[in-house]
Amino acid sequence: MSMMRSVLLAISENRWMRERGPKLWFVKRAVRKFMPGEEFADMLRAADGLVPAGIHTVFTRLGESVTDEAEATAVREHYLDALDQLKARGMLSEPSIKLTQLGLDIDKDRCFANLRALAERAHATGNYLWIDMEQTSYVDVTLDLTRRIKAEFPRVGVCLQAYLFRTMDDLKAMIEAGIGVRLVKGAYKEPASVAFPKKADVDENFFTLAVVMLEGLGRKNGFRPVFGTHDLALITRIRAHAERAGLANRDVEVHMLYGIQRGAQDQLVKDGVNVRVLVAYGAYWFAWYVRRLAERPANVWFVVRSMIAR
Numbered sequence: 001m002s003m004m005r006s007v008l009l010a011i012s013e014n015r016w017m018r019e020r021g022p023k024l025w026f027v028k029r030a031v032r033k034f035m036p037g038e039e040f041a042d043m044l045r046a047a048d049g050l051v052p053a054g055i056h057t058v059f060t061r062l063g064e065s066v067t068d069e070a071e072a073t074a075v076r077e078h079y080l081d082a083l084d085q086l087k088a089r090g091m092l093s094e095p096s097i098k099l100t101q102l103g104l105d106i107d108k109d110r111c112f113a114n115l116r117a118l119a120e121r122a123h124a125t126g127n128y129l130w131i132d133m134e135q136t137s138y139v140d141v142t143l144d145l146t147r148r149i150k151a152e153f154p155r156v157g158v159c160l161q162a163y164l165f166r167t168m169d170d171l172k173a174m175i176e177a178g179i180g181v182r183l184v185k186g187a188y189k190e191p192a193s194v195a196f197p198k199k200a201d202v203d204e205n206f207f208t209l210a211v212v213m214l215e216g217l218g219r220k221n222g223f224r225p226v227f228g229t230h231d232l233a234l235i236t237r238i239r240a241h242a243e244r245a246g247l248a249n250r251d252v253e254v255h256m257l258y259g260i261q262r263g264a265q266d267q268l269v270k271d272g273v274n275v276r277v278l279v280a281y282g283a284y285w286f287a288w289y290v291r292r293l294a295e296r297p298a299n300v301w302f303v304v305r306s307m308i309a310r
């Protein structure tokens with residue numbers, strides 16, 4: 001892991017920085033590249049803007065590590081209302097949520113009750129529920145709660161991280177259970193005992209996992225393979241494999257983050273690939289934003305430029 005990435009990931013987890021960072025005006029200005037605003041209305045505006053390009057969205061209200069029960073309840077209510085608003089507008093936007101935002105660190109059963117309420121409403125409104133993956137210590141519990149949701153509601157998917165050694169086993173279990181998988185490289189600081197330290201190994205593992213995911217499509221049991229990446233070389237490689245396997249372009253579903261690789265998104269849509277963009281919004285954006293900087297340390301220059309261009 002590069003020194004810069006390591007430092008940025010440490011900052012993202014530092015409580016002192018999490019409190020002060022978001023108040024810095026130049027950081028506030030720089031975050032706009034990745035986030036249309038702090039309100040759900042900002043996300044709706046951004047999602048509306050992408051529809052003419054043939055791109056639908058996934059949405060997430062930023063926040064994690066909630067330690068107050070009332071806050072976890074408020075998060076649940078926010079998503080319930082958001083699902084109703086989307087249904088009323090006939091908008092195809094899917095929620096993606098973090099379990100620590102629904103109170104996982106406070107009480108697992110309460111968190112499950114919150115999650116179940118969201119799954120029920122997503123089901124009732126014809127939507128799909130995505131569950132994010134956080135640090136490695138949360139993987140078992142996240143998969144456990146996802147399985148429990150799947151037992152009642154069919155349209156649920158979970159994020160798996162290609163940097164973890166365990167992911168091939170988890171992926172096979174999710175395919176078997178008919179649970180959707182959004183494969184990503186992984187955004188947190190993990191030790192070499194559980195995750196590939198070298199980026200080249202993560203990239204190769206992503207491809208190996210992608211091959212298994214495309215095979216999983218044949219199961220027709222609700223398993224939905226999604227590739228959450230901006231790595232265009234990797235996407236090209238996955239598409240070439242899909243073509244050799246006799247799959248259509250439409251069978252390849254790619255999710256990217258708002259503000260990243262916009263031109264490539266259009267090209268993928270033109271090629272017939274299924275593209276969604278994840279739009280994040282909300283007041284608690286600092287840790288999430290610093291992880292975006294860590295993914296591409298060159299982004300730090302945006303922050304520096306925002307500071308200079310006052």
Ligand SMILES: Cc1cc2nc3c(=O)[nH]c(=O)nc-3n(C[C@H](O)[C@H](O)[C@H](O)COP(=O)(O)OP(=O)(O)OC[C@H]3O[C@@H](n4cnc5c(N)ncnc54)[C@H](O)[C@@H]3O)c2cc1C
Nearest residue numbers: 132133159184185186187228229230231255256257292295
């Ligand atoms: C839809 C979606 C959902 C995600 N959900 C999770 C999750 O639940 N849990 C989790 O751990 N991680 C999640 N991630 C983050 C993921 O783990 C990676 O950290 C992130 O996607 C960067 O990896 P990459 O695959 O784009 O490849 P990289 O090799 O990091 O990047 C490939 C290329 O994409 C471009 N790029 C990548 N990141 C940026 C950036 N921040 N700014 C500008 N350009 C960039 C650059 O051109 C770079 O060369 C998610 C990512 C996406 C797209």
